[in-house]
Amino acid sequence: xxxxxxxxxxxxxxxxxxxxxxxxxxxxxxxxxxxxxxxxxxxxxxxxxxxxxxxxxxxxxxxxxxxxxxxxxxxxxxxxxxxxxxxxxxxxxxxxxxxxxxxxxxxxxxxxxxxxxxxxxxxxxxxxxxxxxxxxxxxxxxxxxx
Amino acid sequence: xxxxxxxxxxxxxxxxxxxxxxxxxxxxxxxxxxxxxxxxxxxxxxxxxxxxxxxxxxxxxxxxxxxxxxxxxxxxxxxxxxxxxxxxxxxxxxxxxxxxxxxxxxxxxxxxxxxxxxxxxxxxxxxxxxxxxxxxxxxxxxxxxxxxxxxxxxxxxxxxxxxxxxxxxxxxxxxxxxxxx
Numbered sequence: 551x552x553x554x555x556x557x558x559x560x561x562x563x564x565x566x567x568x569x570x571x572x573x574x575x576x577x578x579x580x581x582x583x584x585x586x587x588x589x590x591x592x593x594x595x596x597x598x599x600x601x602x603x604x605x606x607x608x609x610x611x612x613x614x615x616x617x618x619x620x621x622x623x624x625x626x627x628x629x630x631x632x633x634x635x636x637x638x639x640x641x642x643x644x645x646x647x648x649x650x651x652x653x654x655x656x657x658x659x660x661x662x663x664x665x666x667x668x669x670x671x672x673x674x675x676x677x678x679x680x681x682x683x684x685x686x687x688x689x690x691x692x693x694x695x696x
Numbered sequence: 697x698x699x700x701x702x703x704x705x706x707x708x709x710x711x712x713x714x715x716x717x718x719x720x721x722x723x724x725x726x727x728x729x730x731x732x733x734x735x736x737x738x739x740x741x742x743x744x745x746x747x748x749x750x751x752x753x754x755x756x757x758x759x760x761x762x763x764x765x766x767x768x769x770x771x772x773x774x775x776x777x778x779x780x781x782x783x784x785x786x787x788x789x790x791x792x793x794x795x796x797x798x799x800x801x802x803x804x805x806x807x808x809x810x811x812x813x814x815x816x817x818x819x820x821x822x823x824x825x826x827x828x829x830x831x832x833x834x835x836x837x838x839x840x841x842x843x844x845x846x847x848x849x850x851x852x853x854x855x856x857x858x859x860x861x862x863x864x865x866x867x868x869x870x871x872x873x874x875x876x877x
Contacts, residue, residue: 553866562817564821567817574747575722575725577747581753582714599784676748692755
């Protein structure tokens with residue numbers, strides 16, 4: 551058997567024994583619909599992992615910071631009894647609508663005083679935050695996995 | 697569209713061409729899935745790696761400096777996402793058992809010839825599972841027909857060592873299959 555024939559056998563084996571699930575292919579195609587034309591991207595600039603030892607008060611949050619277009623988004627992700635709690639701050643503070651974007655829908659919230667926001671019961675999976683500002687502009691963070 | 701060069705598909709997708717995007721996903725989703733599985737992730741985590749990688753491309757598509765190298769970009773991104781998931785799962789309580797790499801699909805009743813084929817293919821996957829890590833990962837990845845640049849990006853090895861490693865791993869696999877035949 552030549553290398554080419556052996557490789558063909560290897561490909562056939564994995565395609566038969568553990569093919570790409572159709573849902574994975576469908577999600578890949580659908581990802582294109584998650585573009586937000588016109589939104590200013592805020593990129594992840596730092597991430598602090600929770601300490602290995604759990605605290606007495608429960609699981610420690612992951613702290614993420616995103617920056618873009620002169621704005622900073624600070625986010626704390628905390629595992630809760632049901633899904634995750636996403637708490638954070640938009641700086642400089644602004645009265646904004648917050649959309650927690652998921653691959654299968656959105657959960658909405660609002661910033662309060664000082665640009666703070668909390669969204670609860672977010673199921674695990676990839677999320678990105680979109681802030682709609684009063685002047686009609688918007689800021690969108692990179693995707694992170696809960 | 698399927699035969700268009702990847703760089704051209706990226707440029708078209710930037711301009712909102714949904715068919716170009718679909719062609720990109722058709723070309724590379726199998727490779728991304730293979731990367732997640734090559735790093736030992738279970739199906740759910742491998743699915744997250746694929747999904748996150750495509751979402752990151754949506755996010756960065758306008759900023760890609762070398763659209764023609766989108767495959768290697770995707771491979772590096774998937775490798776990093778896989779690493780991130782592996783690190784975070786180590787911090788979590790013991791993962792549930794199961795989902796071994798060497799799963800067998802339950803076969804419906806089928807003619808003997810089909811059963812023979814399936815057994816032969818299962819034997820190939822099992823033989824690969826017995827090889828050292830680098831060969832196991834290399835062969836899992838080669839199943840998705842990537843370029844050498846993409847293999848190098850996915851496994852974090854120099855492009856120059858892909859050819860020799862590939863040859864060595866294929867030789868090991870051939871030997872193992874001959875022994876078990």
